[in-house]
Amino acid sequence: MPDPHDPLPRGFFDRPVLEVAPDLLGRLVVHRTADGDVTARLTEVEAYDGPNDPGSHAYRGRSKRNGTMFGPPGHVYVYFTYGMHHCMNLVCGPPGLPTGVLLRAAEITDGVHLARKRRLAAKSDRELARGPARLVEALAVSRGDDGADVCGDGPLTVHHGTPPPPGLICRGPRVGLRGAADFPWRFWIDGEPTVSVYRPHAPRRATG
DNA sequence: GGCACGATCGGCT
């Protein structure tokens, strides 16, 4: 039985994305920086199935932005969106198949004080990493981390943690995607206060 | 607690 602090091996990510996504719940993402360490226990994730998935950045093929998704598993794809936010995916599957898991929410289990300094807008600890862009900010992950190996000796790693009992794993529609083509590829831990509320899609921009 | 809306810019058509 693995120690919760053991890192996940690359083989963990070298599986079909719909297998990896629910298995990431309860795992620990650790980022070591000069300021200190922050640990996030994953409570909500979403699978993106590359070429078969209209919601995926990789659906229309490789581009300068999404190149990391086409690389080997166990690396992090970081992208910029809405003109001001970053989100992070963990790349899955064999190299060349651009699948990944978006990390949507987590509970900060270590380094809370540091996370609060990075997330001054958070009114409570549960808001520190509730939402994909908040999670990235709490961990101080940035565009410069795009492509980093999370299975090696680098500052960003994923550890075994404690997976929830299977009965607590829920599954439903993804968040923030426009259009009818959607799939129940969001996974979360039942009863977790850090799980973000479901929104059918981003609100339309107001006219005028 | 929920809901509506503006911010802000890179990537893609």
Next chain:
DNA sequence: GCCGATCGTGCCC
């Protein structure tokens, strides 16, 4: 040009 794998604020229960 258009729009996004979003967030924070303001307002109202």
